[in-house]
Amino acid sequence: MSTSIYSGPVFAMARQQFAQVADHLQILEMDRDRLLYPKRAVAVSCPIHRDDGRTEVFQGYRVQHHLTLGPTKGGTRFATSVDIGEVAALAIWMSWKCALAGLPYGGAKGGITVDPYALSPRELEGLSRRYMQEMIPFVGPHTDVMAPDMGTNEQVMAWFMDTYSMYQGQTINEIVTGKPVSAGGTLGRREATGRGVAYLVGRALDHLGIRADRATAIIQGFGNVGSVTAYCLAERGVKIVGVCDHTAAYHDPAGLNVAGLQRHMAKNGQLAGFSAQGLIEPAELLLRKCDVLVPAAIEQVITGENAPRLQCRILAEGANGPTTPEADAVLQQRGDEIFVLPDILCNAGGVIVSYFEWVQDLQRLFWEETEVFDRLYRILERSFQQTIARAKRDRISHRMAAMAIGVSVVQSAKQTRGLFP
Numbered sequence: 001m002s003t004s005i006y007s008g009p010v011f012a013m014a015r016q017q018f019a020q021v022a023d024h025l026q027i028l029e030m031d032r033d034r035l036l037y038p039k040r041a042v043a044v045s046c047p048i049h050r051d052d053g054r055t056e057v058f059q060g061y062r063v064q065h066h067l068t069l070g071p072t073k074g075g076t077r078f079a080t081s082v083d084i085g086e087v088a089a090l091a092i093w094m095s096w097k098c099a100l101a102g103l104p105y106g107g108a109k110g111g112i113t114v115d116p117y118a119l120s121p122r123e124l125e126g127l128s129r130r131y132m133q134e135m136i137p138f139v140g141p142h143t144d145v146m147a148p149d150m151g152t153n154e155q156v157m158a159w160f161m162d163t164y165s166m167y168q169g170q171t172i173n174e175i176v177t178g179k180p181v182s183a184g185g186t187l188g189r190r191e192a193t194g195r196g197v198a199y200l201v202g203r204a205l206d207h208l209g210i211r212a213d214r215a216t217a218i219i220q221g222f223g224n225v226g227s228v229t230a231y232c233l234a235e236r237g238v239k240i241v242g243v244c245d246h247t248a249a250y251h252d253p254a255g256l257n258v259a260g261l262q263r264h265m266a267k268n269g270q271l272a273g274f275s276a277q278g279l280i281e282p283a284e285l286l287l288r289k290c291d292v293l294v295p296a297a298i299e300q301v302i303t304g305e306n307a308p309r310l311q312c313r314i315l316a317e318g319a320n321g322p323t324t325p326e327a328d329a330v331l332q333q334r335g336d337e338i339f340v341l342p343d344i345l346c347n348a349g350g351v352i353v354s355y356f357e358w359v360q361d362l363q364r365l366f367w368e369e370t371e372v373f374d375r376l377y378r379i380l381e382r383s384f385q386q387t388i389a390r391a392k393r394d395r396i397s398h399r400m401a402a403m404a405i406g407v408s409v410v411q412s413a414k415q416t417r418g419l420f421p
């Protein structure tokens with residue numbers, strides 16, 4: 001495609017990664033745009049009443065990458081960074097992630113360009129409901145199913161579900177996932193991404209012959225993914241020596257008190273103020289020595305500049321797109337030094353349990369928590385095995401291997417279905 005509406009560094013990164021994998025898979029030039037470019041993109045203006053009486057309009061987006069395997073699936077991000085290019089990249093990554101896990105979905109992503117923490121609860125509810133109302137013509141339980149992402153949570157999902165249901169005249173739980181259990185959510189969804197990250201870190205430690213109770217970890221980001229990962233790793237005996245969010249970074253070689261950090265976070269909504277000790281520069285934290293480094297915040301934090309200086313043994317990508325292609329090239333040069341758990345494998349626990357939530361909602365049949373996690377770990381185990389086997393077989397990085405599996409699934413589905421009309 002010579003021109004498109006998608007631009008920006010995050011979209012460029014998704015495109016560059018795809019080009020690499022397409023070269024590896026020897027995908028014909030003429031088939032590449034059909035695989036890469038999103039099927040649909042919607043931009044909406046969401047006006048709300050502010051508490052001071054003003055009316056303000058926020059820009060919202062939804063990108064549906066492909067509809068070849070079933071409905072599209074993906075989170076909704078409320079952040080000031082949100083633009084159509086970023087949302088499209090995240091939708092594309094969701095496609096490869098769902099395909100690698102064997103879920104019957106294409107990828108989607110949505111978002112609003114807003115700082116959700118600058119809104120009052122009433123304003124946040126108004127904006128969430130207005131966004132879903134604007135999206136009604138484009139989404140549906142068999143078309144596109146939303147979920148949480150950065151800046152959104154269970155409460156926002158409950159408002160989405162309620163708004164959609166009020167317009168339909170009946171409760172339609174299966175329109176979004178990541179809802180509270182009291183509103184048709186599944187047991188285990190809230191912890192799913194973090195628990196999945198911890199499970200895969202456990203598998204990588206086993207693979208490398210490192211005992212969990214002698215390992216250390218540093219976690220960037222202390223939202224839903226980072227905080228649950230920290231908790232689950234600590235439960236496995238891993239010592240958490242560093243954490244940060246956008247307000248503060250702490251490092252303590254003797255180990256941080258994860259339960260204390262979680263309590264502080266629940267009360268204050270940020271890590272700043274937790275302690276006067278152990279404060280360090282956030283950028284410094286990524287470079288400290290540890291066995292496991294978990295970027296669980298935003299995109300493009302591991303770059304060509306800091307990748308040569310990483311001192312971790314395992315890079316577990318809890319966030320989407322934390323590692324740039326330049327950093328990947330450095331990691332590749334460093335050979336076996338750093339074992340990468342690529343994002344589309346590492347953080348897939350969230351969408352896998354979202355899939356379970358959707359299935360349960362459609363069937364009106366709810367599972368025990370043990371069933372949710374048993375099934376989650378089975379899928380992650382299979383994806384982990386497939387990824388490392390493919391990387392070994394083709395002598396490629398774990399990221400390329402995971403993407404090659406995902407892209408091939410979508411490509412063969414498109415090929416067998418053919419081109420309509």
Ligand code: GLU
Pocket residue numbers: 073074075076146147148149150177178320347348350351352354
């Ligand atoms: N936003 C999460 C992700 O990026 C979850 C998506 C979902 O559960 O549909 O994977």
